[in-house]
Amino acid sequence: MTRCVAQTSNTSLDSVPASFPHRLLQASQKVAASLTDVMYPPQCTFCCEQLASVETSAQLCQTCEQVLGTCATNSCPRCALPVSDSTAKRTSCVRCLHQKLHFERTYALGPYQGKLQEAVVRVKYPHEHALATSLGRLLASKISLSQSFCQTNTVVVPIPTNWLRRLVRGVNTPDYIAAPVGRNWHLPVFSDLLHCCRKVNKQSSLSPRDRLRNIRNAFRVSKSYNIGGTEVILVDDVMTTGATVNEAARVLSASGASRITVLVLARAA
Numbered sequence: 001m002t003r004c005v006a007q008t009s010n011t012s013l014d015s016v017p018a019s020f021p022h023r024l025l026q027a028s029q030k031v032a033a034s035l036t037d038v039m040y041p042p043q044c045t046f047c048c049e050q051l052a053s054v055e056t057s058a059q060l061c062q063t064c065e066q067v068l069g070t071c072a073t074n075s076c077p078r079c080a081l082p083v084s085d086s087t088a089k090r091t092s093c094v095r096c097l098h099q100k101l102h103f104e105r106t107y108a109l110g111p112y113q114g115k116l117q118e119a120v121v122r123v124k125y126p127h128e129h130a131l132a133t134s135l136g137r138l139l140a141s142k143i144s145l146s147q148s149f150c151q152t153n154t155v156v157v158p159i160p161t162n163w164l165r166r167l168v169r170g171v172n173t174p175d176y177i178a179a180p181v182g183r184n185w186h187l188p189v190f191s192d193l194l195h196c197c198r199k200v201n202k203q204s205s206l207s208p209r210d211r212l213r214n215i216r217n218a219f220r221v222s223k224s225y226n227i228g229g230t231e232v233i234l235v236d237d238v239m240t241t242g243a244t245v246n247e248a249a250r251v252l253s254a255s256g257a258s259r260i261t262v263l264v265l266a267r268a269a
């Protein structure tokens, strides 16, 4: 990569030498956090049940973690489509065989149905960014991939949206999913590596053929990056026909990315 990952300075109070004023500040911070917890008890970001213990500001309760993080066992290794047991043992499903795919594998929390579908629909709204972050954490903990990648040569890239759509919606959901994935797997997240350079109609309202046409040439790799030989983990909220991630993977591949893996919350049939 020609562009280096900026080393963010650690401004946590824990890193400051423990002089008296700083210790006082630390103590005040802890008291303020405790008071906030009393006034606004931390809740599960999906079902709103009060949490017994809090590890982060975006957390699911144990029940929701189990319900949402089922991870379909029988799925196509290439596109994560739920398939029969025998098909899952092959390298790709029938649908993948007829497509030119630019990514190697796809991982999903599970099929786009039930509670997971409900969660994925909700994360598209700006006020649900904490839920999106929780699901990103769950994805990172359920999919054991961190050992499969070279830590110094792999980047996490969320699927971008056009600036106008981002302005209207106020949020790009894949950014919130990708952030905890990068954090948990100790990989950099480059939200500005891929750009959506034109307006794209909502894919969900189109036929499979129109989806391909709609997304064609919608992405470009930022000139600030040289991704030759880099492995990329593409992150999106849901995968339906795969047209969007495949187009993003095509552009990344054309720019020299060596291996592209797709990570989504849910896989729609």
Ligand SMILES: [Zn+2]
Binding pocket: 044, 045, 046, 047, 048, 049, 060, 061, 062, 063, 064, 065
């Ligand atoms: Zn819950």
Ligand SMILES: [Zn+2]
Binding pocket: 076, 077, 078, 079, 080, 081, 092, 093, 094, 095, 096
């Ligand atoms: Zn497949």
